[in-house]
Amino acid sequence: MSTWLLLATALLWLTTVAMMIVKTPRSMMVLYRIQALAEAGAAAEAAIFGHRPMLWSVVALILVLKLFIIPGVVARWLAPLDNVYGAAGPVGSTALLMLALAFSGGGILIGHLPIGLVFAAxxxxxxxISGRYEVWSLLWGILSLETVIDVGALTLGGNIPAVGEVGIGVTGLALALVLAYVAAQVRRIKHSLDVRDLEELIG
Amino acid sequence: MMAATALWIIPVGLAVIAMAYWIVPIQRLGWVSGAAVAFLLFWLAALPLHLWTGAGPLATWFFVIVAILSIFGIWYSGPYITREAEQHGWSPGRIKGYFLLFVLFIASLASLAIWTNFIFLWMAIEAATLTSVVLTAHPAERGAVEAAWKYIVVTELGGLVALLGTVVALKAVGSPLFVWEPSASHRILSSAHEHWALIGAYMALVGYGTKAGLAPFHTWLPDAHSEAPAPVSALLSGLKLAGAMLIVYRLFHVMALSVPAAYLDDALILLGLLSLLVSAGFLIFQHDLKRLWAYSSIEHIGLISLGMGFGGIALVGAFLHIWTHAASKTLLFHNAGTVRILYHSSHSDHGARGILHRTPWTGALLALGSAAIVGLPPFAPFWSEWLILAGGLHQVGDRPFVIIAAALVVIIFIAIARRVPGWLFTPGQVGEPPAKPVKEPAALILPSAVLGVLVLLGGIGLPLAVHPLWQHLVSQLGVAHR
Structure with missing residues (x-):
């Protein structure tokens, strides 16, 4: 087990927990960028210790997409939400945190480190995603999950070539674009961040 | 031409055609649609001429279904979107955007059919999801946007879990993750590896099951299907849901010799039965025609899941059902779109009633499609449902499930048979003056009428026409699955 990978997955888990309890979209964006560093770290680890130099292109792509392009696109679409403060939740943040820690313990138990940390994240x-219902919190939650799953694929999928990883990264960009577009449409139609009262949510 | 070339030419070609919609003037959109139809027809015609072959019979079969129904989708979109744009004041940019996204959606569905690499299959289903999410939100009305939000949140959770599940499962069985011709893994697994293989397989099943709309992960489906433009609902229901199930089948096929196949099959049977149960429970309460067919899609994807779980001849039934359901459901969603255009609603309580009298062609096509989708003979869904249930009866251990499934299919038949007359006929006393007839534009009716003929002939003609292909499928899949 590489210490480098352990550090990357630990950073991933920490930023994921922080994104769960954070209260403003702007802080969420900062945390997403730090989380991207963890993903780039996992890819760099595979490039160095797995002797897969092509993965450096994946590292570069992750950095460009997740440090600049995706936060930029989301910020542009959701500009009116920049200073929103979202403390609402069906349960308090403390309860969410306790729940997250309990689930994290479960995740680490079912998988050995460092993959256990990926499951925990x-x-x-x-x-x-279950505990928050503001549009922006759900949006960043899904993008956070996308990063976590990418790290899982990088950690476990040792034989996925760089082209596959690039494809996964580009799909992540498309996901961010569509999420931001639909979130902006929701904001335009509802004039609200709260998506609990969606008329269509009738099962 | 080699299959490898077609793997890229088909999706890239369709993507290029999609971009052309954005470039040409609004009056010339029909030409681009003609080019898209000609492109799909060329690749269809090239199959019997052996100019190219898909990566195996299953890929070829699904590509044929995708191509035929996409042609109908493009054809119907022309008159449908023209009227939708007139009624709701769509700008030229919005109209072009619809066609661009629609053909990109078709490109992703074609990729889903012909690609066999698990990472690329995941990308294809993601592309299909993301394009159809934007298409669902395209009308920009409250219901459509809310449905699109729910669709993307629920199915992306599933999609991401499916990717990790696929990676975990294939790594555990020692199968390469990135190959174009995956073969069944024969590795004997340790207990720990077997557990991880099953965890991965179930994660993938939940993830792709969410994309397929299998209960209990179906919550996004009725909203998205009822709010999306009718041609999109048709392809979503007929092709995208089945495409997600085919990925599950391909994955389980690779794993079936390394982990106890019963664990995988039982999960498919369980989700299939649950889907039938949910569909039976909700169908009877539906007053919106598109929502009715959305719940019916959950039933049929459940039947496909059951067929894959039962295996043997039921598996052949499941693959046949992909076509029979998709053709009938495309007809019904196009018909529901026509109802919405002509009556400004597809809700039986909001004026969409007396359809058979006021719009005889639309009413007749609704009656025909309904008779097909409930599985009445001689329509094709009857044969495929029969194969699925008969195949299940052959497996002694599966007989209780078959009995439950058959009972649920009967309940669903009764529910649809009770609801459809609400649209077809006008309730009231005998002798009341009939409601005013509504003019049916030929451009809207013709694509559905041709598809109606295909559905009618399909029950008898299609199994004969594709007999050699089916024989090949039976010999390959029936043996390999068990």
């Missing part, structure tokens, strides 16, 4: 994003 995945559980935390599920808690975030």
């Amino acid at each position: 995945m559980m935390v994003t599920f808690v975030q």
Whole structure:
């Protein structure tokens, strides 16, 4: 087990927990960028220790997409939400945090480190997506999950070539674009961030 | 031409045609649609001429279904979107955007059919999801945007879990993740590896099951299908849902010799039965025609799941059902779109009633499609449902599930049979003056009428026409699955 990979996945888990409890879209964007560094770290680890130099292109792509392009696109679409403060939730942040820690423990138990941390981070994003209902929080929750899953694929999918990883990265960009577009449409139609009262949510 | 060339030419060609919609003037959109139809027809015609072959019979079969129904989708979109744009004041940019996204959606569905690499299959289903999410939101009305939001949140959670599940499962069984011709893994697994393989397989099933609209992960489906423009609902229901199930089938096929196949099959049977149950429970309460067919899609994707779970001849039934359901459902969603255009609603309580009298062609096509989708003979869904249930009866251990499934299919038949007359006929006393007839534009009716003929003939003609292909499929899949 590489210490480098352990550090990357630990950073991933920490940023995922922080994204769950954060209260403003702007802080969320900062945390997403730090989370991207964890993903780039996991890719760099595979490039160095797995002797796969082509993965450096994946590292570069992750950095460009997730440090600049995706936060830029989301910020542009959701500009009116820049200073929004979202403390609302069906349960308090403390309860969410406890729940996330419990699920994290479960994640680490079912998988050995460092993949256990990836599973733990995945559980935390599920808690975030179930426990928060502001449009921007859900949006960043899904993008956070996308990063977590990418790290999982990088960690476990040792034989996925760089072209596959690039494809996964580009799909992540498309996901961010569509999420931001639909979130902006929701904001335009509802004049609200709260998506609990969606008329279509009738099962 | 080699299959490898077609793997890229078909999706890239369609993407280029899609971009042309944005460039040409609004009056020339029909030409681009003609080019898209000609492109698909060329690749269809090239198959019997052996100019190219898909990566196996299953890929070829699904590509044929995708191409035929996409041609109908493009054809119907022309008159449908023209009227939708007139009624709701769409700008030229919005109209062009619709066609661009629609053909990109078709390109992703074609990729889903012909690609066999699991990472690329995941990308194809993601592309299909993302394009159809934007298409669902395209009308820009409250219901459409809310449905699109729910669609993307629920199905992207599923999609991401499916990717990790696929990676975990294939790594556990020692199968390469990035190959174009995956073969069944024969590795004997340790207990720990077997657990991880099953965890990965179930994660992938939940993820792709969400994309397929299998209960209990179906919550996005009725909203998205009822709010999307009718040609999009048709391709979503008929092709995208089945495409997600085919990925599950391909993955389980690779794993079936390394982990106990019963664990995988039972999960498919369980989700299939649950889908039938949910569909039976909700169909009876539907007053919106598109929503009715959306819940019916959950039923049929459940039947496909059951067929894959039962295996053997039921598996052949499941693959046949992909076509029979898709053709009938495309007809019904196009018909529901026509109802919405002509009556300004597809809700039986909001004026969409007495359809058979006021619009005889639309009413007749609704009656025909309904008779097909509930599985009445001689329509093709009857044969495929029969194969699925008969195949299940051959497996002694699966017989209780077949009995439950058959009972649920009967309940669903009764529910649809009770609801459809609400649209077809006008309730009231005998002798009341009939409601005013509504003019049916030939351009809207013709694509559905041709598809109606295909659905009618399909019950008898299609199994005969594709007999050699089916024989090949039976010999390959029936043996390999067990």
